Amino acid sequence: MNLAVAFDWSFLTENGDELLAGLRRTLEVSAIAIAGAFFIGLVLGAARAHRVPVVSQVAAVYVEIIRNTPILVQIFFLFFGLPQIGIVLEPFTVAWVAVTIWGGAFNTENFRAGFEAVPHRFREAGFALGFGRLTTFLNVTLPIGGRIALPSSINTYISVVKNTSLMYVISYPELTTTALNINALTLQTVETFTTLAVTYLIIVWTMSASIRVVERRLALPEDAR
Amino acid sequence: MRYATFMAIPFRSTTEPPEGTGHAPERQPLDLREAVSFDPTCEVSVATTPVEAGTMVRLEGVRKSFGDNLVLDGVDLSVDPGEVLVIIGPSGSGKSTLLRCVNLLEPIQAGRILLEGEEITRKGVNVSAIRQRIGIVFQQFNLFPQLTALDNLTLAARRIRKIPRREAEARAHELLASVGLKEKAHQHPHQLSGGQQQRVAIARALMMEPHVMLFDEVTSALDPELVGEVLVVMRNLARDGMTMLIVTHEMQFAKEVGDRVVFMDGGRIVEEGPPRDVLDNPKEERTQQFLRRTQLSHTLEELTIDEEGGSE
Numbered sequence: 001m002n003l004a005v006a007f008d009w010s011f012l013t014e015n016g017d018e019l020l021a022g023l024r025r026t027l028e029v030s031a032i033a034i035a036g037a038f039f040i041g042l043v044l045g046a047a048r049a050h051r052v053p054v055v056s057q058v059a060a061v062y063v064e065i066i067r068n069t070p071i072l073v074q075i076f077f078l079f080f081g082l083p084q085i086g087i088v089l090e091p092f093t094v095a096w097v098a099v100t101i102w103g104g105a106f107n108t109e110n111f112r113a114g115f116e117a118v119p120h121r122f123r124e125a126g127f128a129l130g131f132g133r134l135t136t137f138l139n140v141t142l143p144i145g146g147r148i149a150l151p152s153s154i155n156t157y158i159s160v161v162k163n164t165s166l167m168y169v170i171s172y173p174e175l176t177t178t179a180l181n182i183n184a185l186t187l188q189t190v191e192t193f194t195t196l197a198v199t200y201l202i203i204v205w206t207m208s209a210s211i212r213v214v215e216r217r218l219a220l221p222e223d224a225r
Numbered sequence: 226m227r228y229a230t231f232m233a234i235p236f237r238s239t240t241e242p243p244e245g246t247g248h249a250p251e252r253q254p255l256d257l258r259e260a261v262s263f264d265p266t267c268e269v270s271v272a273t274t275p276v277e278a279g280t281m282v283r284l285e286g287v288r289k290s291f292g293d294n295l296v297l298d299g300v301d302l303s304v305d306p307g308e309v310l311v312i313i314g315p316s317g318s319g320k321s322t323l324l325r326c327v328n329l330l331e332p333i334q335a336g337r338i339l340l341e342g343e344e345i346t347r348k349g350v351n352v353s354a355i356r357q358r359i360g361i362v363f364q365q366f367n368l369f370p371q372l373t374a375l376d377n378l379t380l381a382a383r384r385i386r387k388i389p390r391r392e393a394e395a396r397a398h399e400l401l402a403s404v405g406l407k408e409k410a411h412q413h414p415h416q417l418s419g420g421q422q423q424r425v426a427i428a429r430a431l432m433m434e435p436h437v438m439l440f441d442e443v444t445s446a447l448d449p450e451l452v453g454e455v456l457v458v459m460r461n462l463a464r465d466g467m468t469m470l471i472v473t474h475e476m477q478f479a480k481e482v483g484d485r486v487v488f489m490d491g492g493r494i495v496e497e498g499p500p501r502d503v504l505d506n507p508k509e510e511r512t513q514q515f516l517r518r519t520q521l522s523h524t525l526e527e528l529t530i531d532e533e534g535g536s537e
């Protein structure tokens with residue numbers, strides 16, 4: 001019996017609305033987290049690369065903590081740990097905060113590496129034309145280093161999307177949680193997991209495809225690195 | 226006629242054996258009309274020097290060290306408006322550092338540097354404004370790789386000077402034409418040859434309407450056949466009255482275009498004077514030694530590694 005035959009298509013018609021609502025939440029949390037991770041990575045990555053006092057050290061500690069602990073532990077900390085000190089967060093808040101912080105840490109490293117890979121001579125060319133430190137960063141380091149950081153930061157964004165599925169542990173009804181809840185009632189395991197897998201595949205494929213377009217557009221020639 | 230003389234010079238790269246060694250490939254006199262298709266109708270105005278300024282650039286007792294390494298050991302130098310000063314000297318003698326100090330890319334430890342009578346090494350100067358008055362071109366062209374030639378030229382003008390894009394681009398097109406790159410405005414640096422990139426870099430520096438231009442071995446990274454097209458641009462600039470400080474190993478160029486030559490060694494100026502004197506009849510032993518080496522006018526066995534260099 002192959003999968004196509006085993007797949008009960010009524011699963012989709014009967015649970016479609018609920019699944020779409022879950023998908024919407026997944027995309028919502030992902031979008032917030034990707035935007036957040038982009039800004040965190042940009043600012044802290046720049047601070048790290050330029051060794052901005054204090055900010056750079058704080059960023060280093062943040063990156064170490066997030067990169068060296070399981071994201072599940074981070075989610076639990078936000079959801080179960082913080083209430084112990086009087087901070088109670090909604091599941092939705094925990095969901096986007098957790099993946100934003102996680103993605104931001106990885107993106108800080110992506111951008112730091114990108115900015116540090118910009119040959120100093122380009123920065124110097126900026127200074128020589130009369131750009132100051134900040135404007136050299138904005139006009140020279142950012143456009144060149146940002147492009148170098150692009151592929152790795154995109155991988156981080158993809159991981160952010162996939163990590164939203166972990167919100168199952170706090171019962172935030174994003175796509176995975178929704179599907180598993182439906183599964184618990186209907187016991188249609190094949191349908192549940194096939195639907196889940198295909199949906200995530202489509203999201204990630206769409207992301208990497210659009211990204212490849214962007215990358216090709218922005219690509220620096222080899223010898224520019 | 227000076228122009229005619231210039232056209233007939235076979236530029237020689239330092240990487241090539243000189244005539245007379247027998248192995249040198251036949252070197253055609255470089256026909257510059259062919260190498261670079263300049264737009265003869267295109268008049269580019271370079272900033273003219275204010276009459277009242279006595280000297281354009283003046284260094285007084287400039288000392289610069291990196292840690293324990295004293296790189297400029299009390300350099301005194303002044304360059305008149307419109308003058309073309311050529312700086313030569315062995316590797317490590319501080320030539321690049323001197324230019325970088327003038328452009329405030331390196332701080333100095335003692336002495337002072339004046340630009341058009343204004344001390345630029347004092348505290349609290351507007352570094353950005355000073356640097357806009359001083360163009361610099363590096364050995365590695367350092368064009369912004371993500372931008373077209375045109376955008377490389379207009380970026381600083383638009384972002385720093387806030388010149389409207391149209392105006393900046395009009396000026397950039399003129400400048401690109403003046404360096405023979407009218408057709409290359411929309412190419413990215415990696416699509417251009419080294420000589421073309423370097424000409425874009427010169428045009429980019431000129432965009433800010435500098436009062437003085439610094440050139441640090443701008444032809445050293447180029448294939449020999451591309452050297453001429455860059456030197457022509459510099460020669461034209463000199464003719465237009467630009468004040469220039471040029472670090473180069475192109476001795477023929479130094480003689481043709483330089484008004485004065487300075488020989489540096491060990492962070493000091495050892496000898497200076499008109500090109501014919503310094504290059505053809507150097508008084509100082511170290512200058513003679515250096516010039517012998519660059520001309521390779523004797524056999525390799527006579528040369529030893531420690532012959533050049535050390536201060537004193």
Ligand SMILES: Nc1ncnc2c1ncn2[C@@H]1O[C@H](COP(=O)(O)OP(=O)(O)OP(=O)(O)O)[C@@H](O)[C@H]1O
Binds near residue numbers: 294315317318322
């Ligand atoms: N950023 C730096 N940090 C430390 N030392 C430096 C730095 N830049 C230059 N130096 C040292 O200063 C000395 C002079 O260097 P400089 O580049 O000015 O010489 P140069 O005359 O331009 O030589 P070359 O012909 O090889 O370009 C050298 O001993 C060099 O090692």
Ligand SMILES: [Mg+2]
Binds near residue numbers: 320322441
């Ligand atoms: Mg040098």
